[in-house]
Amino acid sequence: MGELQLRKVSKRFGPTRALHEIDLDIPSGHMTAVLGPSGCGKTTLLRCVAGFESLDAGEIWVAGGRIDNLRPERRNIAVVPQEGALFPHLTVARNIAYGLRRFARKSDRVSEVLELVGLPGYEKRMPHELSGGQQQRVALARAMAPHPALILLDEPFSALDASLRADLRAQVRQALAADEATAVLVTHDQEEALSVADKVAVMCEGQIQQVDIPTQLYSRPTNEWVARFVGEAVMVPAQVRSGRAETSLGNLPVDVADGTARIMVRPEQIQLDHTAVSGPTATIAHIEYFGHDTLVDLQLSDGMEVTARILGAAPQVGQEVSVSVSGDVVAYQADKPLITEKAA
Template structure:
């Protein structure tokens, strides 16, 4: 549905978007994930037609739109704040971009039901909560059946519990309506939980793009590994299908075709690290534990001075600072080519 090729946008001498390639299949939700200032919002604005691109091409449903004005692209945008018309009712806001026949067809009521606001058409924006206003904004975007919906961090102003509920419902609404969408976000949990595809962006470039499980479990480089979730990065030396690290000899997820020994950087996720109090495993000392309710992140120092983190479910409070425990790794480690 959407194809971006070699896209480049420069402000002065600073490239905000630097040679981006991105394909978004029809009927899917792609999350563009990255830190503040990485160029993700600029990429969205270029696709929407709000910014003139300096190089590259954008194609929508097989039609080149690189130089097409924004109002002719038929792309719907959901901003960070709902930006509803305060003088129009919910139904009036949703039906604003529809002609008279479409408003009479029941499309307004249909999309309000999709976003969980069935029966809210007569209410005014000031009578709605922040989450409800964002639902109306999504319904308004879906109403004219655009070929593409762009969502610019639409959940960032909401509290954590409401944000989780709303992003789940919005994903369901998009899929139920068969919409193609691109979500811009800096929230890793948000991108991984609702997107069909995640494109991780850094310094104007897309570092990796793929299904959420692939991006998390098989990151392309150490930067992606540390940005998409917690990561334990260790130096290591490969031995065929295994790698020697401070956590012991570990099986490799991606053994090199060349069996020669080589130094590398190794990734292990904190949830792979088990703690033992029976004397087994590599000896480590507890430095601290950060309690998160459902789990805790325990910081440890290994016998050689290396610091790692383990994610544990229960009983973290019993592991007092200074206590010695055994550390073992479940599953495989991922090795990175030194060039990455």
């Protein structure tokens, strides 16, 4: 398996800039998710790494060798598409063995990767006899079988029912880790990226905004756009004085210079107390119950609207409560803009 390195990778389609000077390092044996909204360039990035698109500028290195000048079949890269694209006339075993060169070792490797993806004994099944999730696992096994330097997964769970996705994500992550595979997962699903990847690269308008481990990405987003895209964010205007941000939610400790700022608070950080109203107050405007938690829309005393996520029973609509913030918050000032440039 090999490390993936992208250096100043750029790509245009006519006047549209799809990728702009992308730098990215993925260590050997790790999975990195490339996360972003539709049209941000993440699929173009995957296609450039695979060799399906040529670069306008930059370099791509895998396992210490430069590959951007090689044809796709010479890059030693496997791709798992959105829909497994199995050969319908071949058995599971023959689908997986398709890319294996040494006949004597085919059956052993086929059995090995089927064990890794949780489908032992499925060698003789035909694709139409498998569920959607099983087909995707066979597609993954086929990609893993020849020990490629890199595996690219192009939104491989998007065609599946929501009830299947979580289980399949965990199985795919476990299989790749057991095989010590280096992988890139392209997705627009934040939950998917945060739950399976060692690191997440967030893209917007053809550029990478932040690369970080999931916990750091969620708790310390580098700018407001990342904060809003990765999870839900409550942005509160503030005036910072001597390390304290004066906000409608109270005075909060921050690590930025004095002046105006916007404070990012996650909804689950907003605490409600309806037994003893004191400090900043709010009125319950709306309640949305989800079983495992409840979203509570609040109108603060100064008229600002925010959303809290709480466990257990919520206060009644119209009730006045006190509000406070638990945990660390992040402050943004003018020196932390969206990392992007206008296309020329």
